[in-house]
């Protein structure tokens with residue numbers, strides 16, 4: 001038995017590389033990262049590829065390990081080259097990604113130390129760090145000091161947590177679901193409808209409230225609909241406001257929705273996944289007036305705080321409600337539960353074992369300070385306003401004046417199909433590859449979207465976009 005253990009030990013010890021091997025791997029990875037970052041402007045935003053990463057299948061997982069050089073080459077060729085490069089400042093599609101470098105430092109340290117920040121007992125400092133970040137965001141949105149929340153993998157999960165919590169807090173049982181009514185506009189992010197299915201509430205009634213010309217909810221219509229539903233013995237339950245819609249960046253009238261929700265005992269949730277961090281700017285904050293009246297908010301540091309993908313947050317006023325939906329105990333956990341000074345993420349989330357995702361956000365805010373984030377956000381708004389003005393001079397038609405950093409526009413040619421003409425513009429820009437734009441359909445019309453949110457997007461990229469558009473029309 002002992003002999004067998006020793007043989008296995010020798011092989012398994014490969015999992016603990018010696019210092020020289022670590023150093024070799026570290027420097028190869030660092031070189032790769034440096035190349036990626038230093039070549040940034042040379043990188044295209046979109047690379048049309050023949051193989052579409054298919055050769056990853058020719059690089060099988062085997063008994064023996066491979067060299068770091070081979071592995072990084074495979075990664076570069078198949079993953080980091082083809083198609084969309086969300087780290088590029090030329091990315092104006094969807095909601096552009098971020099990827100500030102400090103995210104990598106935080107993740108590296110979180111992975112090396114592998115601290116478990118799910119339960120206070122195991123890593124009180126890590127739990128306090130995550131709670132401190134949540135309170136920092138709660139303070140930004142105007143929630144009271146008793147509010148908290150949870151760092152999630154993204155906005156979709158944050159919205160899901162809000163929905164399950166609201167369901168339980170309002171005492172909705174399976175038998176009630178067919179009478180439950182939820183209120184939103186058609187511009188609300190689709191992850192909400194998805195979450196209702198996941199939350200077992202597929203049968204609830206969705207009321208799409210009409211919008212004004214700027215794609216904002218008409219509050220009077222909301223009020224009328226709630227009263228009508230109450231009169232029909234239905235259960236108005238939850239209302240959603242957008243603080244920055246994905247299509248046009250529109251902000252719903254949060255204050256009046258908040259007042260209507262309160263009067264009618266509805267849970268008010270704000271989806272601020274894209275727009276939330278613009279509240280860091282005192283100049284932009286007035287646009288979000290009333291957000292503090294909400295019961296819960298979804299916000300994405302991997303969007304508005306430019307962190308790499310994998311961090312969102314739910315902020316909630318009634319921490320106890322979040323706890324009631326998410327906590328559970330088990331015999332094998334009996335040592336882990338003490339009377340905690342700070343709530344544990346595991347009690348406020350569907351997750352137990354989790355990525356210590358707070359570290360990437362904390363280290364970024366600590367190293368940079370808030371000022372450059374705030375400046376970058378104000379810069380994005382200004383760039384979008386500049387584009388909105390300039391693109392009209394090129395003869396493009398535009399949508400509503402942007403509330404935040406997303407504009408929609410299209411060209412109406414003298415003859416021919418308008419939608420096809422604009423679709424062709426998007427295709428040509430994709431083929432060129434230096435920039436990436438995406439489109440949407442609003443009231444049956446094709447619109448090109450111009451979404452500015454990458455911290456790497458500056459005047460240079462916006463001017464290039466205008467130049468390309470000028471050439472194309």
Ligand SMILES: *Cc1c(COP(=O)(O)O)cnc(C)c1O
Nearest residue numbers: 095154155156189246271273274
């Ligand atoms: C991106 C986004 C979501 C979804 O968040 P993920 O982080 O992608 O899961 C939800 N709502 C809005 C408004 C968004 O922009």
